[in-house]
Amino acid sequence: MKKIALLLCFAIIFGAQAKIIDKIAIIVNNRAVTYHELEKLYQIRSSELYRKYAGKELAEKLEALKKQVIKDKTDELLLLEKASQEGITISDEMMDNFIKGLMKQNNIENEEQFNNILMQQMGMTLKQFKETQKTQYIARTVIQQFVINKIVIDEAEIRAYYDEHIDDYKTPFTYSIQEIVLYYDSTTKLFVENRAKSIVEELKSGKLDFSTAVSLYSEASSKELNGELKNLKLGDLNKKLEEAALKLKVGEVAMVELPDSIHIVKLIERNEPKPLPFEKVRDKIEDKLRQPLIQDRIDKFMEELRSIYYVRIDVKPEELK
Structure with a gap:
């Protein structure tokens, strides 16, 4: 054109x-x-x-x-x-x-x-x-x-192209997490680390519900969303945090330390790419x-x-x- x-x-x-x-x-x-x-x-x-x-x-x-x-x-x-x-x-x-x-x-x-x-x-x-x-x-x-x-x-040509290039017509990979964020500085780091470990132990033992822990301890703005970050794509989060989250199985919890903050992360959803219906593409x-x-x-x-x-x-x- x-x-x-x-x-x-x-x-x-x-x-x-x-x-x-x-x-x-x-x-x-x-x-x-x-x-x-x-x-x-x-x-x-x-x-x-x-x-x-x-x-x-x-x-x-x-x-x-x-x-x-x-x-x-x-x-x-x-x-x-x-x-x-x-x-x-x-x-x-x-x-x-x-x-x-x-x-x-x-x-x-x-x-x-x-x-x-x-x-x-x-x-x-x-x-x-x-x-x-x-x-x-x-x-x-x-x-x-x-x-x-x-x-x-020709309709057959369109269908054949779809079948041959199916990887180009898939839903994107997405995942969702729930987080608790604790901030620290040089004087409070040890105290915050110990608190984070204690929270993780209670979560894994079932003594503490994750949503309750968010409301009690999280200091990030995501607290207003119950700590939930939904439909994240690769690259949306800090690389270290993303790698840790994606190593988890749905429902598992991990603790990740970043400069100035400690994140307690729970993987709540993982959506693998799926072929889009032919009619949609x-x-x-x-x-x-x-x-x-x-x-x-x-x-x-x-x-x-x-x-x-x-x-x-x-x-x-x-x-x-």
């Missing part, structure tokens, strides 16, 4: 800005792009290359970009023409809701503020921005409807198998449009400045 991504993210955005009458550079049926539009797009996209490259490499990148800009603008016109013939559009209400959503996400209070931000950052008005976003939506819809949706992956696998086919199908689709519509390109790459 990289080529189309460039088309949607760059080529369309700056097309709406050209208002002055200019020489026609590209024609697709009754749609046209001017030299001014192409040069504007080239200047915007080439600025990134100037920041990244120099010398011969820069020159090669710029020459390739000139060809790409012409291709992208031609593709844009082809997609818009196809959309027009198929009746694909977007309502003003949908666009207004989209703009309101963007404003809310970015804490923009009103359209005037949004307009000022767009002028500063993109050099376009809110009205122009709406038009470019509308064009983006239409172009994406054409590609989705006439390319991506038509790529059908089927669509994800289908998308994965579809991805390598998309660009080739897009290229073929665009070639088909070129063969159907009248296309005239009156600009050469070297003319772009």
Whole structure:
């Protein structure tokens, strides 16, 4: 999708800005792009290359970009023409809701503020921005409807991939513990160690319930959760504490000393990875198998449009400045 991504993210955005009458550079049926539009797009996209490259490499990148800009603008016109013939559009209400959503996400209070931000950052008005976003939506819809949706992956192939890569589709390993935390410093370490050992002995003998011990002795914030730390993943805890906890069987207790604290840990749950049901991952696998086919199908689709519509390109790459 990289080529189309460039088309949607760059080529369309700056097309709406050209208002002055200019020489026609590209024609697709009754749609046209001017030299001014192409040069504007080239200047915007080439600025990134100037920041990244120099010398011969820069020159090669710029020459390739000139060809790409012409291709992208031609593709844009082809997609818009196809959309027009198929009746694909977007309502003003949908666009207004989209703009309101963007404003809310970015804490923009009103359209005037949004307009000022767009002028500063993109050099376009809110009205122009709406038009470019509308064009983006239409172009994406054409590609989705006439390319991506038509790529059908055989059900047997999806199932076979699931069976062959079952390890990639498993629930994560998780575990849960209950802890009692006692803090110490250099003057209290011996006292705290002895208290911790005493607590462990009472727990193992059954004289003391772990939850009761948490309420009586734990000094950590986990005390408010009955000392429980649930659904932990590997790496969530201090390495020494994690290793000690995972050596336990469910229900067993261990004492772990860390700098400044002693932890009495009980393993209360251990969840080994299990295969996810096929139905839950089927669509994800289908998308994965579809991805390598998309660009080739897009290229073929665009070639088909070129063969159907009248296309005239009156600009050469070297003319772009």
